[in-house]
Amino acid sequence: MYDRLKGFRDFYPDEMGARREVIDAIEDVARRYGFREVGTPALERTRMYVDKSGEEIVEELYAFEDRGGREVAMTPELTPTVARMVVERGQALSKPIKWFSTRPFWRYEQVQQGRFREFYQTNVDVFGSSDPRADGEILAFAADSLTSLGLTGDDFEFRVSHRDILGGLLESMDADVDTRAAIRAVDKSEKIPREEYYGLLVEAGLDHEQAEAFDEILSGDDLDDLVAFAGTERVDAAVENLRNVLEAAEAFGAGEFCEISLSTARGLDYYTGVVFECFDSTGEISRSVFGGGRYDDLIESFGGEPTPAVGVAPGLAPLSLLCQRAGVWPEEAPTTDYYVLQVGDTRETAASITRALRELGHVVETDLSGRSFGAQMGYADGINAETVVIVGEQDLADDVVTIKEMESGEQTKAPLSAFPPTSGRPTYDDYA
RNA sequence: UCCGGGUUGGGGUAGUGGUAUCCUGCAGCCUUGUGGUGGCUGCGACGUGGGUUCAAUUCCCGCACCCGGACCCA
Incomplete structure (x- = not known):
């Protein structure tokens, strides 16, 4: 340490x-x-501060001689x-x-x-x-x-x-x-x-x-x-x-x-x-x-x-x-627009959906660790994901993905051909 | 540079001259088709160096860092 x-x-x-x-x-x-x-610049010649404020000021500077022999100060x-x-x-x-x-x-x-x-x-x-x-x-x-x-x-x-x-x-x-x-x-x-x-x-x-x-x-x-x-x-x-x-x-x-x-x-x-x-x-x-x-x-x-x-x-x-x-200092919690959840071996589809959503300008995360469904949901919750896009083998067999609104827990299916769309910020409400 | 108070798992804490409590967190599992509630398992700490002592996280000293203050504030 x-x-x-x-x-x-x-x-x-x-x-x-x-x-x-x-x-x-x-x-x-x-x-x-x-x-x-x-x-x-982060560095200037020390002399500039000495000329302006006096010799004592050097005591308060992060000042040193650089490799070229110049007296410099942060x-x-x-x-x-x-x-x-x-x-x-x-x-x-x-x-x-x-x-x-x-x-x-x-x-x-x-x-x-x-x-x-x-x-x-x-x-x-x-x-x-x-x-x-x-x-x-x-x-x-x-x-x-x-x-x-x-x-x-x-x-x-x-x-x-x-x-x-x-x-x-x-x-x-x-x-x-x-x-x-x-x-x-x-x-x-x-x-x-x-x-x-x-x-x-x-x-x-x-x-x-x-x-x-x-x-x-x-x-x-x-x-x-x-x-x-x-x-x-x-x-x-x-x-x-x-x-x-x-x-x-x-x-x-x-x-x-x-x-x-x-x-x-x-x-x-x-x-x-x-x-x-x-x-x-x-x-x-x-x-x-x-x-x-x-x-x-x-x-x-x-x-x-x-x-x-x-x-x-x-x-x-x-x-x-x-x-x-x-009492007005911002309280920041991380926010995430989408979490793309993978079930089974769906990484290719999941990756392309992730990429498409990112190209629309959204904040999107997906699984990087091969975690279980439950663990992925927990992670999505932890990063305050607004929407979870579930890309599962069963759904893909029907050419659909599941769109889940995290706050309400509601979810619905969206056809792969329509998700993600070419613009906008698709949420549960657009497919319910 | 000086003065005062601090420092125990990642965060918050209890406690003790015989190595440590609880909460939270993180990871995994129950549970690879459902999170925010639950159960189980695991991870993980006495800031640092020295001294006293059979034994120091505990007592003493130095240092580092943190909090507050003096000086300074271009």
């Missing part, structure tokens, strides 16, 4: 069926928004890769570029609830539009994805904030502030005691009084107050932008899921405008389910033309937690 690696999971058919259903639902929504699927996220792709094609791509992709990523980090070392995300991004409607479309896509899974406004909420509001406020406070540190503090504010939060803000460069005022104005969530408090053009513009984004989200049908929450910051440094996180409305899942936001500077920092971007990346693991709490 070999052990599975920590944080890596196997998915057996039942669970995989549920995952497939969820991924398909999300991707269907993405396609309806006109996002186009992209495929991307991709821990998609954003740098799609940024690279956008830069590489440059002006050949018509804007806005709308891409999506579902695939695994790898991070060498501590396993926790909803967090694994190999995890799946659907990344959805818009490049080349700074219009608030692009942010609105991302929010609407996220909301539609969740509702397509059966979730409702009672189950989740999007807490929407704006990097420039936080940055602009700090700037307006006339102190020498480490904006990054302050924003990190804001991001943690709901998880730590208030005094510790103030302590972090003071460390970032505010005095205690300013920290309190900053906290108060953020918790207020009143945009007019913010504008008045800061009184700067930057905050003014940011508030205006946030309002426009929310208006666009509303127009695309996601309004009821969005609420302003200025204490939502995301830990990422590269966000530049609107940021948002999806939370479990019941509060049972303490961490965010997923997040997204605007990152207008990344493409340029990768050597491309300045290209605004906004995106979101729901992860399957936290999403499944959310769905399970809400």
